[in-house]
Amino acid sequence: MANLSPRPASTAGMYDRVSRVIPAIEWPVFEPDIAAILALKRARNAVILAHNYQTPEIFHCVADIVGDSLALAREAMRVDADVIVLAGVHFMAETAKLLNPDMTVLIPDPAAGCSLAESITPADVRRLRDLHPGVPIVTYVNTSAAVKAESDICCTSGNARAIVESLGVPRVIMLPDEYLARNIARETAVDIITWNGTCEVHARFTAADIRQLRADHPGVVVLAHPECPPDVVLAADFAGSTAAMSDYVRDRQPARVVLVTECSMSDNVAVQHPNVDFIRPCNLCPHMKRITLGNIRAALEENRYEVTIDAAVAARARRAVERMLAV
Numbered sequence: 001m002a003n004l005s006p007r008p009a010s011t012a013g014m015y016d017r018v019s020r021v022i023p024a025i026e027w028p029v030f031e032p033d034i035a036a037i038l039a040l041k042r043a044r045n046a047v048i049l050a051h052n053y054q055t056p057e058i059f060h061c062v063a064d065i066v067g068d069s070l071a072l073a074r075e076a077m078r079v080d081a082d083v084i085v086l087a088g089v090h091f092m093a094e095t096a097k098l099l100n101p102d103m104t105v106l107i108p109d110p111a112a113g114c115s116l117a118e119s120i121t122p123a124d125v126r127r128l129r130d131l132h133p134g135v136p137i138v139t140y141v142n143t144s145a146a147v148k149a150e151s152d153i154c155c156t157s158g159n160a161r162a163i164v165e166s167l168g169v170p171r172v173i174m175l176p177d178e179y180l181a182r183n184i185a186r187e188t189a190v191d192i193i194t195w196n197g198t199c200e201v202h203a204r205f206t207a208a209d210i211r212q213l214r215a216d217h218p219g220v221v222v223l224a225h226p227e228c229p230p231d232v233v234l235a236a237d238f239a240g241s242t243a244a245m246s247d248y249v250r251d252r253q254p255a256r257v258v259l260v261t262e263c264s265m266s267d268n269v270a271v272q273h274p275n276v277d278f279i280r281p282c283n284l285c286p287h288m289k290r291i292t293l294g295n296i297r298a299a300l301e302e303n304r305y306e307v308t309i310d311a312a313v314a315a316r317a318r319r320a321v322e323r324m325l326a327v
């Protein structure tokens with residue numbers, strides 16, 4: 001039967017942009033929520049920050065600012081709005097709130113967590129500090145505000161080496177991602193003490209997967225996220241944050257590429273590079289996938305779920321994030 005409902009003017013022409021990654025049959029399901037979100041953003045003077053792992057209908061159709069964790073933190077500082085909706089996971093929403101304490105920051109699903117953030121508590125960090133007196137603690141942004149508050153400085157996958165080296169010391173503690181820490185340790189003379197957290201998405205990739213990919217797709221360029229195990233990173237052609245992977249494809253235009261990371265990343269990058277052939281073995285992040293157009297719309301309609309951080313914790317955590325942004 002023909003669909004006789006009027007097409008919203010605000011979404012006119014939008015489908016053309018995403019037609020390579022969103023099947024035509026799904027578009028009529030997404031379009032009403034997209035139109036409603038665009039109107040709600042105007043009405044509430046809201047901006048949507050979306051991580052590179054968000055699905056294409058969020059990333060390309062409703063987000064105002066997209067990027068890796070570092071870009072989202074940087075951009076969160078510059079936002080001029082009444083409301084931020086963070087389409088990503090909880091630690092990202094907390095980081096946006098730390099940098100905008102007077103702004104309303106909403107996360108569409110507060111259960112959007114992260115295996116790395118879950119892997120360590122503030123008490124663990126205090127114990128490590130007692131165990132290694134005087135050794136600075138570098139905390140990955142993929143942690144709770146309470147863990148950041150116990151640390152000296154934050155880092156992301158995009159700046160981890162620069163942050164470690166900026167401290168000018170022979171030894172640092174780097175939490176909580178063991179693989180990121182070991183991948184950075186290979187690149188620097190600084191001795192790195194690690195914790196045993198891992199990303200449940202990237203930890204599943206193996207060096208055998210990479211060998212198989214190369215055998216199945218001769219000439220493929222392999223880009224891996226540094227949260228992957230060290231042997232996977234060593235087997236890849238390049239390792240970098242989600243933004244660095246995206247920039248690599250933009251600048252080098254490989255004929256055939258595989259992004260060894262979360263699934264939506266390839267969809268989002270593929271939209272901008274029709275000439276690049278993306279091989280797509282990937283692992284889904286169940287936390288990132290909790291965010292949908294439906295709950296973004298509900299977040300703006302019902303002002304939910306507001307991110308709050310205890311003031312004393314926030315002051316200390318903000319210092320660690322701001323020290324990172326100053327490097």
Ligand code: 13P
Nearest residue numbers: 068069070156157241242
């Ligand atoms: P980046 O986007 O900072 O590379 O981080 C990847 C990630 O896993 C975030 O959850």
Ligand code: SF4
Nearest residue numbers: 114115199200201285
């Ligand atoms: Fe956390 Fe990994 Fe998901 Fe990123 S991809 S949010 S690090 S579990």
